[in-house]
Amino acid sequence: MRRTTALLALSLFLPLGFSEIAGKVAAAQAPEATGSVSGAVTDASGTPVPHAVVVLKTAAGEGVATAESDAAGKFALTHLRPGEYDLTVSGAGFAEKKVHVIVTGTPGLLDVALSPQSQPPANPSAPSLSDLGFSSQQTQADPKLQALLQKRTEMLRMHQRLGLITTIPMVATLFTGGEAKVEREGEGTATPNTRKVNDTNLNLHTALGAVTGAMYGMTASYAIRAPRVPGSHKHGAIRFHEALAWVHGPGMLATGVLGIMAYKQESSGEHVHGIASAHGPVAVITTLAYGTSMIAVSWPIHVKFWEKKQ
């Protein structure tokens, strides 16, 4: 209960970042013109420098692309967004060189001459990445996959936040369920009639249930629409989280349908009967499965997290 209260309290602050996240998702989807920077790395005499590391960064220092010069000192950075960057070139035995570059929508050429480092040069036969036998598929950058991962993360982040917020109306619906009845004249006497006195509790419960259903649908849609990553095989707690969706998903639908039936019976002065009387138990099971799926995706929880570490 304390944990649920904490989750509810935390989730109150989550909507603050919604517009920012939506903007990022939109940016990831928008196609943009790309440019490239290529050239050669040489020493002061014009001799090519192989295995030099070329790193392109934004003004804020964020890495954008990297490359290693080949045997002829050639390098190429492709799929770059137009803008201003800092290009840093470092080679064994040479002083690091930084060049300010402007990337446009057309290919750019840049040759970089490195100066000798003051300390003793590294072993000329030092191993390079190409000596290790990795496949080109393993070592080459994949900007499309990076964009896919970014979109996936943003969508699952929305899924997580909406899922936490949904617990608020869900728990409230559960708590108001017990009192979701229509009060009638003469209720509890030997001669009751069907005239309604107060149906506020029933309507409140129904409204909370509707909000829960709508928010649950939005939460689920973000998980369902999040792109799948090719070549990844699911294992770990995420499988239990997803398996539980097969309990609370149909459970949420059934709760809604049974709730409508129960509402009609209650409103017409009948006692809730038949299959509609399963509305409450189904709602409880659905909520438990939903809560368990949230804990499952957070597993393993560090059992002594309240202890301060040295």
Add this chain to the structure above:
Amino acid sequence: MKAALLLLMVAAIPAGAQADSQWVLEQSTLSYHMSHPMHEVDGVSHAAKGKGVCHDGQCDFLIAAPVRTFDSGDTNRDLHMLETTKGAQFPMVVVKTHFPASELNDSTLYADLEVQFAGQTARYQHVAFQRSGQGKDVRITGTMPATCSDFKIERPTFLTVPIKNEIPVKVEMTWRNAE
């Protein structure tokens, strides 16, 4: 006469050339540790490859592993790690080190490391590694004191609380002398 000729030939070999050697990474376990008030997670990779060359009294070692091979026991977390560390754009974590060949026989080896990861390069000075040898195999163990900020990695959050900045990388490697 033959013995004297052989002695002359051996004496003519430069001292540095006698120490030349090549090393190949036989087995390795690299594991990063991620700490959160509610989580303690280790991501492990056994897919690193490495090569070392000692020449003229200086050794250069290179170890690399695909970022995608680190497994924390949960696919969702690993894919999030891949995204956060720009693992598709910069798919390899590469560690270079350069040290005097004389240190190869010490039980504790101090190395200056250059680590390329997430599009950034970080340097760590004087990192201690324990060395134990058996036959042609040498076992090296140690911990690289990496942090998220070293590589400008935005710290992932859980329940709005970010992980700790420190992500130490534990290294266990077995190198084989190829010569």
